[in-house]
Amino acid sequence: MPDQTADPAARVTVLLVDDDPLVRAGLRLMLGGAGDIDVVGEAADGSEVQALVAAHAPDVVLMDIRMPRLDGLAATEALRRRAEPPEVLVLTTFHTDEHVLRALRAGAAGFVLKDTPPRDIVEAVRKVAAGEPALSPAVLQQLIAQVSAAGTEGRGPARERARGRLAALGDREREVAVAVGHGRSNAEIAAELYMSVPTVKTHVSRILTKLDLNNRVQIALLVHDAGESARES
Structure with missing residues (x-):
């Protein structure tokens, strides 16, 4: 049973950004089960993110990469240029997505795979909210190998x-x-x-x-x- 009496100052607020409503519903349900995380809004495209961040000031934006109008890469770059930007945790399929590195260079604090176990996604949100990267050394080495393979x-x-x-x-x-x-x-x-x-x-x-x-x-x-x-x- 989630602890609804947790210190409000210690709670983590999250904005969900994904063009798939089923994914957003699953994430909302998953994060809502954590006693210290509140989902404060949802967006179906990166073009909606700036206004929602201005309205809700989330601690973390859980950002999909592939969206129809403004993708998560451009949205991340725009967010991190804000005076007080939220942390960005990227959602990705990783093995088929070659753009994760650009998101990290733009200032994303890490990423989670869409098939990551729920408890690990919750922990990743907590980590980036605390200013820690949600990126294991093994994953970082895979990213570096991916870039190196692209040529010199x-x-x-x-x-x-x-x-x-x-x-x-x-x-x-x-x-x-x-x-x-x-x-x-x-x-x-x-x-x-x-x-x-x-x-x-x-x-x-x-x-x-x-x-x-x-x-x-x-x-x-x-x-x-x-x-x-x-x-x-």
């Missing part, structure tokens, strides 16, 4: 640009960034680099600010672009 045209200039950006970091910040690129959690980074978890969090915050990035996923992608993901920190 333009890789040289892109790699140099990425390395130039990482050069703005201090030595310790760079070590933390590379560890994030390897999919390490804060606790794992703390143990690996002999620092406290709060210190790791401070470094991550500074990295995001210095590099003008949205989240840890974007740090990992930049590390990959710089060719650092193949090296052990």
